[in-house]
Amino acid sequence: MRYGAPVELKPFLQSEATRLGFLSARVAATAPSMSMGHYDDFLAAGWAGEMDWLATGRDARAQIETLLPGARSVLVMAFDYTRALPPDPGGLTGRVASYAWGRDYHNFVLRRVRKLQAALRTHWPGVGSYSSVDSRPVFERAWAARAGVGFVGRNACQILPGESSRFFLATLALTAELEPDVPIEDHCGRCRRCVDACPTGAIRPNGGLVATRCISYLTIEADAPCPEALRPLLGRWVFGCDDCQDVCPHQRERDDEGELPTNVWLDLPQLLRQSDEDHVARFLGSPLRRAAGRRLRRNAAYVLGNLGDRAALPNLEAATREGGVVGDAAEWAIAQIGAR
Ligand code: B12
Ligand code: SF4
Ligand code: SF4
Incomplete structure (x- = not known):
């Protein structure tokens, strides 16, 4: 078999992911290994600040096989969190970023990934998997870029062209070799709106945060x-x-x-x-x-x-x-x- 896994596995996972409410589910191959140039530059520049776990988890991010021996593919999923901003009450109030409104996404997105893993175990018991939603040493945006979930915006976010960047990323590494999807081209062009709008000048005009x-x-x-x-x-x-x-x-x-x-x-x-x-x-x-x-x-x-x-x-x-x-x-x- 060409991809080392039943050809129905990828459409099965994608349709289950859609049923579980994910906006998109695409596949990246684990080979060749992840290029860590931007990441190492980021660490070397001291931009991780107090987030020392970005340095300690660097090697796991470079080699997902250390988290899942025999990993061949990564299914990358996007979970939309777009909501309208409720009216400003004024007075002595401060604003919270929209990803943090309401319930904790670590729980409700991970719960869906776990359901997907359970379905995988039932139908393909021989396929190993490792899930992540934000809190594990997985280079989520880089996998998303490789799978073509979105393009890498100048603001560093994964963006679905014409749609949104307001989605959480979830990954499911798999020991099965699924047909990979292709990355999508840049859609920033000459736009610089985020660079100009960032209050603290955190976005570098040529990319990198x-x-x-x-x-x-x-x-x-x-x-x-x-x-x-x-x-x-x-x-x-x-x-x-x-x-x-x-x-x-x-x-x-x-x-x-x-x-x-x-x-x-x-x-x-x-x-x-x-x-x-x-x-x-x-x-x-x-x-x-x-x-x-x-x-x-x-x-x-x-x-x-x-x-x-x-x-x-x-x-x-x-x-x-x-x-x-x-x-x-x-x-x-x-x-x-x-x-x-
Ligand atoms: C640490 C972290 C932060 C840090 C550092 C962010 C950063 N850009 O590095 C802080 C606290 C600042 C942060 C902020 C936010 N975060 Co955050 N964060 C993470 C975390 C845990 C690790 C990210 C990481 O590895 N950073 C190191 C740098 C090197 O990585 P990166 O930005 O991911 O790198 C990509 C691009 O920037 C690009 N790149 C990097 N450097 C350069 C340089 C050049 C020249 C070029 C061209 C490209 C380039 O290449 C990488 C691969 O695509 C991930 C979850 C995870 N496990 O991956 C969530 C994650 C990235 N965060 C997320 C979110 C939602 C946010 C916020 C929107 C929250 C908010 N509203 O306040 C902001 C967005 C800020 C921004 N503009 O990026 C989501 C992003 C979803 C998406 N659609 O992109 C993630 C994936 C969590 C999740 N599972 O959903 N975050
Ligand atoms: S440069 Fe424009 S299109 Fe690209 S991320 Fe920034 S605001 Fe969005
Ligand atoms: S400070 Fe700048 S880079 Fe960070 S989230 Fe706000 S606008 Fe984006």
């Missing part, structure tokens, strides 16, 4: 205080950022039907007063739980400083007593408000 300048890194991943020069540029982002996707022409109209998503606009004084325990209880089952309580309190203080409203002063003054990164952020915010 300085992650340590990205608001998503600064608000979610970094424990350290945000460099002072970047704090005003956070604007109202309290968790993640969508600016480089919002301006991209490859976004279709967002569906605003159905229930309004939760955790879109957060009340900042409430966030600032929230203890670590309250944080864990409130954001159970939400991606917001990933940022420790103190990171969200710190971010809330930065955004309050940017809003410049004196009504925030009592909460900020109380937050200075916490000291550390939160106290520092609260003092900075008070000075910002005073300067106005």
Whole structure:
């Protein structure tokens, strides 16, 4: 058999993936091995910042066979999360990036991949598999690019031309050799909208993201205080950022039907007063739980400083007593408000 697996396996997996709600499911071959040039340059430039797990997981990303011995193919799936932005309530609120609204995608996307794995085990018990949704050392965007799920946008996102980049990636490495799909060509052309729109200048005009300048890194991943020069540029982002996707022409109209998503606009004084325990209880089952309580309190203080409203002063003054990164952020915010 040409591809070393029953020819029906690929269409079976693709139709199951569609039935499970995935927008796209395409195949990449594991050979030749993954080119790690961009990744190594990224690490060498120090753009991983505090995300040391990007360095420790580097070799597994280069050789998926270390995660699944005998891996021959990777099925790469896209799960759409496009939703319309609910109206801005104004006042002392901060905005959350759309990928983190509502329930935690790590759970509901992975659950679907596990169902696909169960179907695979039932019908093809001899085929080994290894799944990943964001939290394992798999080079997901590179597999997606190789499978042609989307093209690599200048903003570093995988983008389905004319459709969206608002989708999660899920991968299923397989020991079966499936017919690979082909990559899709660049669709950025001479567009530079994301480069111009990025508040912190994190997107390099010729590609590559300085992650340590990205608001998503600064608000979610970094424990350290945000460099002072970047704090005003956070604007109202309290968790993640969508600016480089919002301006991209490859976004279709967002569906605003159905229930309004939760955790879109957060009340900042409430966030600032929230203890670590309250944080864990409130954001159970939400991606917001990933940022420790103190990171969200710190971010809330930065955004309050940017809003410049004196009504925030009592909460900020109380937050200075916490000291550390939160106290520092609260003092900075008070000075910002005073300067106005
Ligand atoms: C670390 C990480 C981050 C970091 C660093 C992001 C980055 N660009 O490296 C931070 C915290 C900043 C981040 C932010 C976001 N992330 Co993130 N993140 C990851 C994670 C865990 C690893 C990414 C990684 O390996 N980075 C290292 C660099 C080298 O890799 P890369 O960007 O993936 O590289 C590709 C391209 O950028 C390109 N490239 C890299 N360098 C260069 C240089 C040149 C010159 C050229 C031409 C190309 C090029 O080649 C690579 C292969 O295609 C993945 C999940 C995973 N396990 O892979 C999710 C993942 C990439 N993130 C995701 C999401 C949703 C986001 C945010 C949109 C969240 C938000 N709204 O705040 C932002 C988007 C920011 C952006 N513009 O990229 C999705 C992306 C889905 C998609 N459609 O692309 C992923 C795949 C998670 C998932 N399973 O869905 N993220
Ligand atoms: S997510 Fe925001 S800060 Fe990060 S690259 Fe995109 S626009 Fe810039
Ligand atoms: S905004 Fe323009 S340059 Fe940036 S990713 Fe979209 S198409 Fe490419």
